Amino acid sequence: MDKKKETITIYDVARVAGVSMATVSRVVNGNSNVKPATRKKVLGVIEQLGYRPNAVARGLASKKTKTVGVVIPDISNAFYSEVTRGIEDIATMYRYNIILCNSDLQQERETQLIETLLEKQVDGLLFLGGNVREEHLRIYEHTNVPVVLVATKVEDNALPAVGIDQHEAAYDATVHFIQGGHKKIALIGGPLTDLVKGYPRYIGYKHALEEHQIEFDEHLIRIGDYRYDSGYQAMSTLLSLTDVPTSVVVLSDEMAVGAIHAILDNGKKIPEDIEVIGYNNIPIASQVRPLLSTVDVPMYDLGAVAMRLLTKYMHGEEVQTGQVTLPHSLKLRSSTRPLGSIEGEQS
């Protein structure tokens, strides 16, 4: 009675049920051209034999694997794990499974992962974060497997991508402070060499100042690596300035929390002395004191929408546009003062 070992195939089912393989295949695939009686009989045998269709064989024959590849910088990063959740939920909905790969943003590894995924015959590919390089483009060019970028994009929009308007988000956060009457608004951002996140956000901040006739002060800029420690460090140096800023836009929630602690450790009050706005709205933003005001990025939706878009490509459906920008908003909590709570400001 040890059912281990023996692989039972569609052929076995056919034999026992007294029909052909084709018929079994039809009932397994829900093809309607099968007489109810036959179907019932086959289903019975399948149950009885404990038959389990071999997806690999099926994939070879049908050229569809019902699995999509997901290349992600780091699954242990709260932002990406939330996006991945969105991806997986929609994938499940459309009966796809995902092969997850961490790239750690290493160029070589990214390329190699894409190759591996393609070898595994994924029906589609989701590429998150990271920069899309020439090399990738060349690979994509030579394949029919659809690709959708998430939380990143490529110049001239050569590839479908879903994300938010990074420039505008940083702009909005900065304008919020300007409207609050601030003049000395610091920025703790990411590497400006990063054309997808770091740079556009930086420009958004800068534009906000310019448009409101506030002088841009280089001394108020700090570049971190998006993590807690760098946020703490950056804020500490900002605090040691003769002219301490009264507000700071921090381009990641983790850095923002680090900044908050640096401020608190410095004996200053938030938001009374210094106001802080973070970026992304990951869970920790609502689990620290003071509650972190931040740019609310629809992480889950980013993944969900991207996966949905990918299914359209995989199914050959018409797609209006491959470039989708999801809305963001400012989630104001207690690391900022309510607008209007200070000496009169407009709008």
Place this chain on the structure above:
Amino acid sequence: MDKKKETITIYDVARVAGVSMATVSRVVNGNSNVKPATRKKVLGVIEQLGYRPNAVARGLASKKTKTVGVVIPDISNAFYSEVTRGIEDIATMYRYNIILCNSDLQQERETQLIETLLEKQVDGLLFLGGNVREEHLRIYEHTNVPVVLVATKVEDNALPAVGIDQHEAAYDATVHFIQGGHKKIALIGGPLTDLVKGYPRYIGYKHALEEHQIEFDEHLIRIGDYRYDSGYQAMSTLLSLTDVPTSVVVLSDEMAVGAIHAILDNGKKIPEDIEVIGYNNIPIASQVRPLLSTVDVPMYDLGAVAMRLLTKYMHGEEVQTGQVTLPHSLKLRSSTRPLGSIEGEQS
């Protein structure tokens, strides 16, 4: 020059290189029985044609897919995403890819995911969290695919599993407070119906009290769902007791942070008035103020070790024992007082 569409196969390579499929297969698979000259020629053609081996066909022929299935409660949960990181890193090391599936701890879904993964012919299976049910056991019995449980286990150790000693971890945390001179030690735990986490930890707490002749007080027990809000709630009710506890063991870091905030909101000081110990040591533990003292669970290693163990099973290697218990420790930070900082206590 549009290489799209045309699928180039091992046969094409063989033809162009003027050798047989077998030879091409050999060089692709690094078989040494190939004359260097031939190998070089074949490699050249592969490059020239842009040949990419079809892993699905290979899987069908070799009965190995080089992919393992991972059933996880929720990838957006910090604990599991960290474990998954460990899994993926080791999987990469052994050239495996992982198919990731969220179960949300739903019994039916778990079963269905295992089935799907088996259909996809994964070489191995990792089942995280969640309870292993009769149904699962029955499936495992009828397959040769090795399974390793992570952060969960099954009665009588019928399946290989890697985790920590839950009972002891809770015991240790409790004892720490006892040694600190506490008598009123509260517990914020998880459902006692959970025989893998909730119950054993609860018992560990209880044993610690018993062994140190401290009366168990039911009023000091709260059951949460491991999340921030429930920790806040639970602590709030504890704070409203006439006899407020002086310390609290919280069985998840998120609940612990919630508890911390409830205490702070109540105007009490940590650790002066109340000491708090969390559980797991996820990133947030070191990103809140006061820094959370907690049970350090080697999350990454849990995943890494489990994956490593799985490779042994998949490769038919000898395995000493399938039951591995990784060490935990108390990570003392600032939500607890240093031992000995209060009226003398022994060791």
Place this chain on the structure above:
DNA sequence: CTGTTAGCGCCTTCAG
């Protein structure tokens, strides 16, 4: 060292 020959388990026309 290299080629031949069977399949792996299933889908998919094409007949009937």
Place this chain on the structure above:
DNA sequence: CTGAAGGCGCTAACAG
């Protein structure tokens, strides 16, 4: 509504 037959792309003996 059902069966027969030919692959899908590759691996794995087995010869030579």
